[in-house]
Amino acid sequence: MKTFYWLVKREFWEHRGGFFWAPVITGGIFLLLNIMGIITAEVLGARQGISFGASGGLRKVIEGMDAGDMSKVGFALDIAMYSAMGLLIVVLGFVVFFYCLGALYDDRRDRSILFWKSLPISDASTVLSKVVSATVVAPIVAVIVGIIVGMLQLLIVAITLSFHGVNVWQLLVLAHPFKVMFNLIGYIPLYVLWAAPAVGWLLICSAWARSKPFLWAVALPVGAGLLVSWFGIMGLFNLPATWFWKNIVQRALFSVFPGSGSIFSADSDNMVSHVTGSDALDLVNTWHMAASPNLWIGVVIGAALLAGATWFRRWRDDS
């Protein structure tokens, strides 16, 4: 266990840039853009002589709100918090994608694998430490940064409005930061499962490729997809070619993007569509996916690919 902790720590040392600085910088840029947006709006507003706070219009609106309206404001604020996460999630997807591609390849290329292999560490725990770094450590850091950025975002909005004489602090109470936090953190286990086939595929390419793992990782599924589409192979199974693109190509490459499961999982069509607003991100709803065979078949295939990656890690002899 201690060894495993240090293996994960080792990954964090090496990839501090991707795991830590990438979300922090993205969050910073997000906030900066928001502040710039607000300033632009203020300047434009002042120039046009529009002063929406001073007239007390907004205050009246707030005072006139009933309970239903209040909960809508709460949702809106929650969405504001999630929105900070949205950008981070895209960045996280890229970080995890390229991290996995390099994880078992970079040290073979610079031959430092000879140093790592001189230590009493099994190849299985090495591979597992990379999986955990990609699917647990990186998302946790991103979520923490996302929550902090989300809170700052609310704060900025509140401060801006209070300059206009609108006291929105009472409105902030309507937000559910803890629920948002809970939902985001609770999504991580689902992400681990959903990302399994992509992580497995990228890691096996990383462990196997003698050069250019990116090319192999992308060219193989896409090439296969083109062949399948061209020759209509899926017709043999009475399935459209898009089935292959959706369930093989997409799963192998894009499952590392958090939330992609909810967006293009096979049964998204019959997902509870009446859920609206930020409720869709509640664990009750996101974890619906845990019932889909798509997820679990992916997990099984992911595990098999990881076993293959471990085997290649053990026996690939080119350093």
Next chain:
Amino acid sequence: MSAVITANGLTKRYKSALALDNTSFQIEPGRIVGLIGPNGAGKTTALKAILGLTDFSGELNVLGFDPRKQRDKLMGEVCFIADVAVLPRWIKVSQAIDFVANVHPRFDRKKCEAFLARTKLQPSQRVRQMSKGMIVQLHLALVMAIDARLLILDEPTLGLDILYRKQFYQNLLEDYFDENKTIIVTTHQVEEVEHILTDLMFIRDGRIVLDADMDAVGERFIEVMVGADKADAARALKPIDERQVFGKSIFLFDGANRAVLEQLGETRRPSISDLFVATMKGTYA
């Protein structure tokens, strides 16, 4: 004590070439073995097989483990420096120590820090900021602080200047080696390891062509410097090598009668490099 390494019928074939050709050998504890051979003779393949880094056929027992099946356990007892500068470039000195200290049960942190105190290395320094010589110093400090029974060095001083090279072997002898440890070293700089080796192994085309301890080498191989007048007499005794120096001929004999040779001229023990050249004649032809 039983042998550290026992190899029987070791064979490894790469696509085009035979890297190990049914090789058998045994290495006893407390020895410093020089594994010496021309490029492509199979040295590195043999070491990789011992370390479980490559697959092979035949029998191999290293400290009671099968390197193919029990690699991670084996690595608790074995250390290796494979080539210079294989430390990851992003790592800091302090991180390298922390990491090894926490994953290697036989690592002695104090020892490592004491070794590093003798160098210019700083804890916050990254490998990518170091010269080749400094990287080897760090690697050696890490390895010497591990109480392993077998240390394998594959070209550990390649590309280092002479100060680092001398210091490397001196540290190894003074601060590391004892009768419970075994060291296997491959190098092309034969002259530098000559005086520290206890055993010598020559490998050529995947076969061990010479396997003897240094005393036996001194007994078996004799070099004689012979004047022109007695050169034919020397040639009649079938030397394995002949070369000319300052009008005299130097003959190298394998297992000849020392008394007879002494009558021909001045005898001495051949250097390993001369022996090597004589043994490997025609390798690249």
